[in-house]
Amino acid sequence: KAGVTQTPRYLIKTRGQQVTLSCSPISGHRSVSWYQQTPGQGLQFLFEYFSETQRNKGNFPGRFSGRQFSNSRSEMNVSTLELGDSALYLCASSLDRGLGEQYFGPGTRLTVT
Amino acid sequence: SQQGEEDPQALSIQEGENATMNCSYKTSINNLQWYRQNSGRGLVHLILIRSNEREKHSGRLRVTLDTSKKSSSLLITASRAADTASYFCATDAETSYDKVIFGPGTSLSVIP
Numbered sequence: 001k002a003g004v005t006q007t008p009r010y011l012i013k014t015r016g017q018q019v020t021l022s023c024s025p026i027s028g029h030r031s032v033s034w035y036q037q038t039p040g041q042g043l044q045f046l047f048e049y050f051s052e053t054q055r056n057k058g059n060f061p062g063r064f065s066g067r068q069f070s071n072s073r074s075e076m077n078v079s080t081l082e083l084g085d086s087a088l089y090l091c092a093s094s095l096d097r098g099l100g101e102q103y104f105g106p107g108t109r110l111t112v113t
Numbered sequence: 114s115q116q117g118e119e120d121p122q123a124l125s126i127q128e129g130e131n132a133t134m135n136c137s138y139k140t141s142i143n144n145l146q147w148y149r150q151n152s153g154r155g156l157v158h159l160i161l162i163r164s165n166e167r168e169k170h171s172g173r174l175r176v177t178l179d180t181s182k183k184s185s186s187l188l189i190t191a192s193r194a195a196d197t198a199s200y201f202c203a204t205d206a207e208t209s210y211d212k213v214i215f216g217p218g219t220s221l222s223v224i225p
Contacts, residue, residue, distance in 0.1 A: 045213055
C-alpha cells in the first residue's frame with residue numbers, strides 16, 4: 001500500500017497570505033489528523049477529520065481550518081499567515097476514529113517570511 | 114503543560130547498550146503510543162499499549178505502563194546507530210476520545 005502523501009513538501013509564503021496543504025491518506029483509512037511541529041512547541045494536534053466531519057480540534061485560532069473529501073483526502077488551510085506559523089505540518093491517517101495506530105506523512109515544511 | 118512528558122530530554126549511549134526513556138502523563142488514558150522520528154523516515158509508529166496492559170514487546174522494544182503512577186517506559190535493547198532519533202510518547206485523554214497529545218520527546222544518540 002502507498003503511504004500517506006502530502007503536497008507540497010516545501011512552501012515559502014509571505015505574512016498575510018493564505019496557504020492550502022493537501023494530504024492523501026492510506027487507501028482504506030478514514031481518519032485524517034493534522035499536527036503542527038515546531039522546535040518550541042513540539043507536536044501539537046490541530047484537528048481530526050472522519051467521514052468528512054471535523055471530530056476534534058486542538059487549541060489553534062480560527063485561521064486554521066480544514067476539510068475532508070468523500071475519498072478521505074484532506075486539506076488544511078491557514079489564512080492571514082503569521083511568522084509564527086512557520087512549522088512542519090504533519091498529516092496522519094488511521095483506519096478508524098480514536099487513538100489507534102497513526103501513519104504519518106513526510107510533512108509540509110512551511111516558511112513564512 | 115503537556116499531557117505526556119518524556120524523560121530524559123536527551124540521551125547518548127554506545128552502540129550495543131540499552132536505552133530507557135520514560136513518559137509521564139497527567140490524566141487517565143485509554144492507551145499510550147510511542148513514536149520515533151528521524152530525518153530519514155519521518156514520524157513512525159512503534160508500539161501501542163492499552164490502559165489495561167502492563168507490558169508489551171515488539172522486537173528490541175519493550176514498553177511498560179503503570180497507570181497508578183501515570184507513567185510509561187520504552188526500553189530499546191542492543192541499540193544500533195540506526196536507532197538515533199527522537200522518541201515521543203502520545204496519549205489520548207479518557208475524556209477526549211479523539212484527541213492525541215504528544216510529549217516533547219527524548220533525543221537519542223547512539224554512538225557507533
